[in-house]
Amino acid sequence: MLSIKSYPGALNYSISLPPIIVASTQSEVTVKLLDGATEVIQETYNPFNLTTPLVIKFGSLIDDLLTIEKPSADLVTIHDQGFRTYTFQVIDADQTFERTFKVIKGFWVRQPVDIEFKTANFWLNIASLPQSVKTHQPVYLTALPASDITVKVDCVYDDGSKATYTHGSLVASKLQTIDVAAYLMQQKSTKKLIQYTVYGLKGTALQLAKQVFIVEHYNHLIHDFFVWRNRLGGFDSLVMSGEEKSTFKNETSVALMDEYNIEYGGTRTRTVKKNSGYIQSRQHRMMLIDFAFSKQRYHFLDGAMRAINVKDPAVDITKNSVNEVDFEFTYSDTLLAYPYLDQAPNYLQL
Template sequence: MLSIVKEPQPINYSRSIPDLVIQTDGVHSEITMEIALGETNVIISEKYDVTPDNKIVIKLKDILGFYLENNMPQYSDLITIHEDAFKSFRITVSEVGYTIIRDYQVISGFLRVQPFDIEHYFRNYWLNLLPSISKVYLNQPLYLTALPSKAVTVKIKAKMSNGEEKVISAGNMLANKLQSVNLNPQKVMQLLAGEFQYFDVFTVDSQDDLIHGYKRFYYDGTYNYQSDIFLYLNRLGGWDCLVINGENIIRNIDNRSTAIVQDKEVEFDYDHKLEFEKSTGFMATEEDHRQYLDFIASRKKYFLHNGTLVPIVTSENKIDHSIGKLNSYSFVFRLANIDGYFPEIGLAPYHLNIT
């Protein structure tokens, strides 16, 4: 007979999902395990020999995380549904004459080691690490991500430049779907039909009860001339934007391999790199520091380069943080697509101006 010694919660983060531990009475020497995507699409089928302590430990973290993919939100949509980032799995463990079936929902990311009430967290919190009060710029990519347990409406409450207050809807989020709402300030201005001083974002249910709490964004005009904009997938499965206003050093690196052939030195290979060394400038709050650490650890980072968000990779970065002091950091990154290493040539003038 089979029994469960330890199992995950009904909803889990892929990188912190606990092992499934099965106990058997040892009468049978073999246990069968199947994992299905949904209820019927079997993706893994294995057989296990019973160990001397009559326990089987099934490590789910790497297995289930492989089938999850959280793609960047679509700028053209007010609400983006991340269908592949949150999925249901059915696990069936059986021996002769006895079967255990368990269903789990898994989201790509990592919150904290269980036990922890993840369902409560999803019901009440945005899956974002940006500060509760932030500055935003005109064309900044800006999203809030949530996994509501019931249908909710995203509300924007704004104080306009003329002092008027407006409350509008920015779309509806479905129940049990991972979704991101597009809060690009220029789009918000279009929805509000005017420029704002700041706006608050929150969600309400069909009874008009507050579900996801307030995030406030103050409008700060256009970017600083040294600003660089990064969009990244955070550890909670949400999409956050980081605007960094420190110095940016651009390095074009060209390493050539040569050989001497018949008294001539020739090139036979080259390694061309476009590398950026970005300084954060001083960080004023602990929230900014935590978001920066999360950005560096992210596995999906994008950089606004020549007007387009392009994927980047970061080199090994050491973050020295002195508690109680005003800290700044620097990191090195490169474009993931090496074709982007070659600079734009620019357009030739159509005519000459002779004075």
């Protein structure tokens, strides 16, 4: 006879997925994990003590199976592989116990918690208070709405006028990221944009909480943009305004051939050391820590998001002191070790 003492809820985060705790009067228990009709894993357990429950953890396995791709050039990117439905089966000689559950790649807090309420009412982003964004900064909001949502934006202009626009739509029960960059909002009017608020409506009822963005000028000589996959399964971005230092290095091997030393197998790297600038608030600090802990980071270089690898990311915080952080990273694409080639501009001849 089976006794299931714990199992995942209807909606879960992969890293904090509750374990399956099983007790059985039989000497053999089989556990299966399925993704749709595909069997992911099957394991057979022979409990050494029938009074001691089995504790089976699938969190790390499922987290490795899930992937969230970076936002595309489309207004809305759907992450089908970052949010999946799984089924587990527990089988002994007496009976079979089966449950289906859904998983988002990431974590919030230790479960059980009301993740359904969180995803139905809030964006899956670290920043929740009003935040400053630059005019050219990539800005994204990620959601897993319980129903179809219309994304609205309230714009405020420098002359004091206001306007409301429909920015896009999100479909129910899919993990998706919508591009809400300031330049997209500026295109909706010829007036100078100074602030905008993004939110989701189900009919006329507020469904996804309001997120306020304050628009600031972008200086390409100072500001660097970084995007990362946060712990909630979404994408956040931040600006680092401190000093930047690039080191170009070519590590080669040398072989002696016919009395000549010949280089081969060169490894080209471009290492960038970037200072965050002064940490301005608790929310800014939270975002820097989440960036440091992320496994999927991007630097906005030459008009595109480039994957980066950060060396030993750390955020040192001294209480009652002005703080800043240094990050050292390389580009995943080794060809980006080369500086881009300047090209003569092409002018339209009329």
